[in-house]
Amino acid sequence: MIVTTSWYLVLGALLFIIGGVGLLVRRNPLIMLMCVELMLNGVNLSFVAFSKALGDIGGQTVVFFVLVVAAAEVVVGLGLIVAILRRAPGSTADDLSVLKG
């Protein structure tokens, strides 16, 4: 069985959709953050796959940027979520609507 580029693309798309649906249906902020990561990495996978298939290093470069941004996002996001959950254990994303201006 030959693993072609399409396989990776399908996997990437699946990861993206799982992440997206998870983001829409879940209420736990921590899970939602993880879903966002899933979406990002789905896209990353597609990038790498295309990069390999087309022989263009640009795609892999973009992945690096995404990884860096994702790391930064996790730092801030996790920090916020931990702080929120410590104050109000078990709160959901909807409870956070009080933070609107």
Add this chain to the structure above:
Amino acid sequence: MVELVWLIPTFPLVGFLFLLIAGSRLGEPKAGWIATAASTCSFIVTFVVFLGLLAKSSDDRSFEQVLFDWLPAGSLNVEAGFLVDPLSMTMALFVTGVGTLIHLYSVGYMHGDPKFSKFFLYLNLFLFSMLMLVLGNNLVVTFLGWEGVGTCSYLLISFWHQRDSAATAGKKAFVTNRVGDWGFMIAMFLLWSSIGTLTYTEIAQSSPMATVTGTAVSLLLFVAAAGKSAQLPLYVWLPDAMEGPTPVSAMVHAATMVTSGVYLLVRMNHVLTSDALIVIAVVGAATALFAALAAVAQQDIKKVLAYSTVSQLGFMFLAIGSGAYVAAIFHVITHAFFKALLFLGSGSVIHGMHDEQDMKKMGALRSLMPITAGTFIIGWLAIAGVPPFAGFWSKDEILLAAWEQPNIGPILWAVGLVTALLTAYYMSRQVFLVFFGDKRWDEGVEPHESPWTMTLPLCILAVAAALGGLINLPVVADWLYLEHFLEPIFSHPHQFVSSTTTKIILAIIAVLAGLVGIGVAAAVWLVHRVKADQLEPKILENAMYIDAAYSKVVGGVGHKAFEMISNADKKYVDGAINQIGKTTIRLGAMMRPLQSGYMRNYAIGITIGGLVLLIWIIAGAS
């Protein structure tokens, strides 16, 4: 040695900065000595530069030093630079010279003042600005100094700002000067647009402008000069400026700053047109006569000198208007000597009389203040035009120039002659009232001579006022040092055409007029042959009520008009802006419910948006 020119304004600037930081800690009298030292150093450097300039041949006496490009803007490049030429050095020499003497005098005069160090800080800043004004190599640097001296004038007039009248006088001076500054700015704009340069040397070499533009520039420059040099109709601030400490009156409002208008016009002699010159001559003559009339009836010792200054400045403009620029500068110098002397003398009197300024409460101070009295009398003889004192020579030259003015010469000369007579009269009245006659001072006042810091400048200035004429004696052509020195900077050097006989006759008439003035004053105030009451009509004491008329117009109709404009501004201009703001707020309020705070709403929004984009791309691709 002329390369040292940048040091001239640097010394007062350093003195100013130093006093700004450490002035109040140094206190009295150290702060005063430091300021005096800065001024003295500046004078010495000026003298060295002057010698360097003299060493050059007379057709090569113009040296420009550019420090840096100040305002490079497109084709306009304003340099921060200095111009060393006969005119700027003449001005700088007497500005620093008289300035140093007045600094020294102030150490004694300001003794015991709680703001002692601040006074010297302002004085040094003033000296710096004044030197920038005369040494600048283009109009913009001069304008910088022009505004600088205006600001210092404001600060120094309202130095004792606890007094309501002093604060008001400062504001009045500032606002009136702004009217003149407007003329300066428009003149610069016009010059720039018509000949494309603001540098003096380039203006001097440029081809003449169209007559209308040239006249407009000349008249606008004259508006500027009239503001700074207190000519009709903008003179009103100068008599009020006497609210400042007396050294300020001597330095800023008699010897240096008020002559900057004369300097400006002489500097710009290349662009002045003959039409404009007639206007300048007429306004100058009118101012001279008007102010002399007002000076006749003043009671305040400093007010007499203030109106006298306005009158003498009128003389200088009469000289410029007659084309006799050298005579104008000559009179600027001699006037600086004798008027600074008179002001400092009056300051010494005020100091000795414990801040009494009413001449009717003085008298017989001759024996109690011998040095002050002696030097004041020399100043009086100089301003009254008694030969051989300095004032005679410069005034005589102006009267001669007025006589030779081609269109209305004899009229100008007659006005000048009447003014000279009045000058002799009111100055004699002042001297007789203050130093002669009976003791009229209040009980408890014990007049005393002033300390050496005050009398030394008086003595030096008295010598200068007595011998100042030596720099330009018309007896032998070779003795006209000032005229030969200044000649290279003029486009049309002025030539006197009258015969020697005419000159001598005119001089004799002028001297006789002065003596008549002194004689009348002696008859009235010394031996009381004539009752004095009729000689001081209220209308003259109030300077023809011009001040009151201004207040009436500006405070009444003018105030109302501007209130209307202000209201319209609030209603329509501000209203339109506010309406835009309100609309934005209303739109924002409409959009606000979109921010629910529920993350899923946002996520769905993003998802739908993404899907729409996706469909659009796919649909577009097929």
